[in-house]
Amino acid sequence: MTPLIVFEAVACPLPLDNVDTDQLIPARFMKRPRSDGYGQFLLHDLRQDASSPACALDQDRFKSCQILIAGRNFGCGSSREAAVYALADFGFRCVIASSFGDIFASNAVKNGILPAVVSPEQAETLLAHQGVIQGETMIIDLPDQCIRIGNHTVDFSIDPVWKTQLLNGWDDIDMTVSYASDIARFNQSDAVARPWAQPDRSPAQ
Amino acid sequence: MTERAGSLSSRPKTLIDKIWDAHVVVDREDGQSLLWVDRHLLHEGSFHAFDQLAKRQARLHRPDLTFGIADHYVPTRNRDSLAPEIKRMVDQLSDNCAKHDVTLFGLDDPRQGIVHVTIPAQGLTLPGTIMVCGDSHTSTHGAFGAYAFGIGASEVAHVMMTQAIWQKRPKAMRVTVEGALPAGTSAKDIALHLIATIGADGAQGHAIEYAGSTIRALSMEGRLTLCNLSIEAGARLGLIAPDDTTFAFLRGKPFAPKGAAFEAAVHAWLSLRSDEKAVFDREITIDATALAPTLTWGTTPEQALPITANTPDPATVGDAARARTLTDALDYMGLKPNQPLTGIAIDRVFIGSCTNSRIEDLRAAAAVLAGHRAKVPGLVSPGSSAVKQQAEAEGLDRIFTEAGLQWVESGCSMCVGMNGDLVPAGERCASTTNRNFKGRQGPGSRTHLMSPAMVAAAALTGHLTDVRTLTQGAHR
Numbered sequence: 236m237t238p239l240i241v242f243e244a245v246a247c248p249l250p251l252d253n254v255d256t257d258q259l260i261p262a263r264f265m266k267r268p269r270s271d272g273y274g275q276f277l278l279h280d281l282r283q284d285a286s287s288p289a290c291a292l293d294q295d296r297f298k299s300c301q302i303l304i305a306g307r308n309f310g311c312g313s314s315r316e317a318a319v320y321a322l323a324d325f326g327f328r329c330v331i332a333s334s335f336g337d338i339f340a341s342n343a344v345k346n347g348i349l350p351a352v353v354s355p356e357q358a359e360t361l362l363a364h365q366g367v368i369q370g371e372t373m374i375i376d377l378p379d380q381c382i383r384i385g386n387h388t389v390d391f392s393i394d395p396v397w398k399t400q401l402l403n404g405w406d407d408i409d410m411t412v413s414y415a416s417d418i419a420r421f422n423q424s425d426a427v428a429r430p431w432a433q434p435d436r437s438p439a440q
Numbered sequence: 441m442t443e444r445a446g447s448l449s450s451r452p453k454t455l456i457d458k459i460w461d462a463h464v465v466v467d468r469e470d471g472q473s474l475l476w477v478d479r480h481l482l483h484e485g486s487f488h489a490f491d492q493l494a495k496r497q498a499r500l501h502r503p504d505l506t507f508g509i510a511d512h513y514v515p516t517r518n519r520d521s522l523a524p525e526i527k528r529m530v531d532q533l534s535d536n537c538a539k540h541d542v543t544l545f546g547l548d549d550p551r552q553g554i555v556h557v558t559i560p561a562q563g564l565t566l567p568g569t570i571m572v573c574g575d576s577h578t579s580t581h582g583a584f585g586a587y588a589f590g591i592g593a594s595e596v597a598h599v600m601m602t603q604a605i606w607q608k609r610p611k612a613m614r615v616t617v618e619g620a621l622p623a624g625t626s627a628k629d630i631a632l633h634l635i636a637t638i639g640a641d642g643a644q645g646h647a648i649e650y651a652g653s654t655i656r657a658l659s660m661e662g663r664l665t666l667c668n669l670s671i672e673a674g675a676r677l678g679l680i681a682p683d684d685t686t687f688a689f690l691r692g693k694p695f696a697p698k699g700a701a702f703e704a705a706v707h708a709w710l711s712l713r714s715d716e717k718a719v720f721d722r723e724i725t726i727d728a729t730a731l732a733p734t735l736t737w738g739t740t741p742e743q744a745l746p747i748t749a750n751t752p753d754p755a756t757v758g759d760a761a762r763a764r765t766l767t768d769a770l771d772y773m774g775l776k777p778n779q780p781l782t783g784i785a786i787d788r789v790f791i792g793s794c795t796n797s798r799i800e801d802l803r804a805a806a807a808v809l810a811g812h813r814a815k816v817p818g819l820v821s822p823g824s825s826a827v828k829q830q831a832e833a834e835g836l837d838r839i840f841t842e843a844g845l846q847w848v849e850s851g852c853s854m855c856v857g858m859n860g861d862l863v864p865a866g867e868r869c870a871s872t873t874n875r876n877f878k879g880r881q882g883p884g885s886r887t888h889l890m891s892p893a894m895v896a897a898a899a900l901t902g903h904l905t906d907v908r909t910l911t912q913g914a915h916r
């Protein structure tokens with residue numbers, strides 16, 4: 236995973252609450268292998284509706300955007316990591332929102348995307364910011380946990396563990412391998428403490 | 441962290457703490473814990489994780505604790521001639537499970553069904569266990585006092601390789617429901633009422649324990665419905681302390697402990713309850729006696745109201761962002777402000793999904809439908825092949841077909857539309873499922889979530905209907 240530290244990019248406004256993962260990628264596209272690229276399916280159905288704010292993604296000034304700004308409860312719903320694949324493959328490295336679906340946020344970090352939490356008022360301010368609307372770039376500073384556009388600065392929060400992972404580009408699995416002996420030891424004592432936890436495959440009595 | 445763990449062990453614990461503490465392999469400085477996983481459930485969508493495994497040339501750490509189920513893509517009709525795309529998804533799961541020695545409940549297996557219906561019925565969901573699955577409604581299994589939650593594909597791959605998962609201890613919320621449920625209401629109404637009250641992100645970062653006399657009186661089916669919908673309130677999971685209802689359900693189930701081992705297990709499970717003085721981060725109380733049949737009108741589960749209410753009027757909402765959200769939902773749903781919910785015409789009904797497709801759900805719908813014809817078409821998809829068989833033995837299938845509804849095989853079906861069972865664009869569906877998101881049941885579909893009895897009532901009249909007006913002998 237590429238580390239994420241400080242970067243500058245265009246931010247696309249998506250002034251919607253409760254953007255669920257069914258919106259981020261409709262289920263019918265999920266049969267495809269990831270190698271096909273999922274970016275084309277991002278917010279697919281919303282982008283068909285000319286009146287939807289999601290159409291901003293197709294405007295020239297947001298073509299190269301890597302930051303998405305949304306309302307509350309972004310990424311709620313299904314656990315489909317494909318929603319994050321769609322964002323990543325489109326080019327996004329950061330989503331700013333006032334709250335996130337838990338599973339989505341965790342999936343995002345595992346794919347090197349920063350879920351930055353700001354207050355509802357700050358989200359509204361950023362969504363309405365002239366610089367954002369005109370497609371000017373903003374700076375995401377992860378070490379300092381702040382967002383800068385023009386002379387406007389907004390702090391964001393992020394779980395400290397996720398912050399470390401993103402800064403270092405760490406992969407969970409590599410990290411866990413170093414605990415293999417702890418896992419084996421736990422398993423041994425647990426088998427004694429909770430014998431009933433094993434699936435019983437013997438025939439019914 | 442050791443200090444924190446020490447102080448936790450000496451003070452009264454919640455059920456959530458007790459299960460957590462029994463599964464900690466390692467506590468890390470930063471507050472993350474590596475937890476042991478007792479059951480890992482896979483479905484067709486798990487192919488992303490199997491691909492990650494293949495890339496690393498890794499093996500499954502504990503295939504004996506892993507179970508595969510074909511549900512998301514399986515057709516509910518004409519199973520002999522699968523569309524090539526669907527067949528590829530189902531075959532991929534079979535191949536991966538065979539390659540890694542994972543027990544599979546495949547398309548032709550009598551144990552096949554929706555993962556959250558068939559796994560509990562097989563006795564694989566046990567109190568005090570940690571369960572994960574690449575599906576957000578894994579919270580369903582909390583009905584047994586299991587700590588069960590949905591994970592993404594990268595985490596699925598992690599559990600495959602290590603049988604463990606990194607987690608941060610969630611905050612604890614207790615939802616206490618007291619009193620007898622009024623006629624015409626069920627677990628679904630408790631859940632929709634809760635979500636409407638606290639919001640679709642109201643329980644974010646929390647695990648919910650459901651408690652109180654109403655919860656104790658619920659059957660396992662009702663508890664499964666309630667815990668299933670915890671995720672729609674934003675919770676990581678929801679659970680209920682196991683009791684005699686739980687133990688009676690588990691006794692004699694295929695994969696549950698047997699004989700003396702079962703009695704020993706029950707003895708251990710009896711300690712799985714929150715200590716009397718345990719402190720929760722948040723407490724919510726619900727008076728069950730005040731509940732009315734509840735349904736969603738909009739495009740998120742939090743947009744739910746009693747059937748006796750009218751749609752909201754954005755003009756009376758002060759907050760501009762909230763007014764915009766309400767207007768957008770009304771527009772999508774093809775509804776006007778202040779419109780009475782009763783009387784909104786529907787185009788079809790769906791009874792199924794891991795929320796409401798168990799035998800008790802089918803009985804509740806059949807009780808309303810018995811001897812009558814539906815005014816709209818609809819689909820009834822039992823939650824598992826075993827539920828289907830039982831329903832047929834009870835003659836419920838005939839009630840549905842005589843009412844004009846289609847009685848089909850088991851799977852996720854019209855809950856998510858991955859298998860081709862779709863609500864056509866612009867059509868309005870009264871549905872027992874869990875998500876009324878835009879396009880969830882098909883592009884342009886409009887979904888109203890409600891209980892099986894309420895769906896049956898809507899089917900009979902062709903519009904959203906208070907089931908109490910039918911069952912109390914009034915007009916049809």
Ligand code: SF4
Binds near residue numbers: 554555575874
């Ligand atoms: S029935 Fe619906 S919610 Fe349940 S597991 Fe299947 S797709 Fe997910």
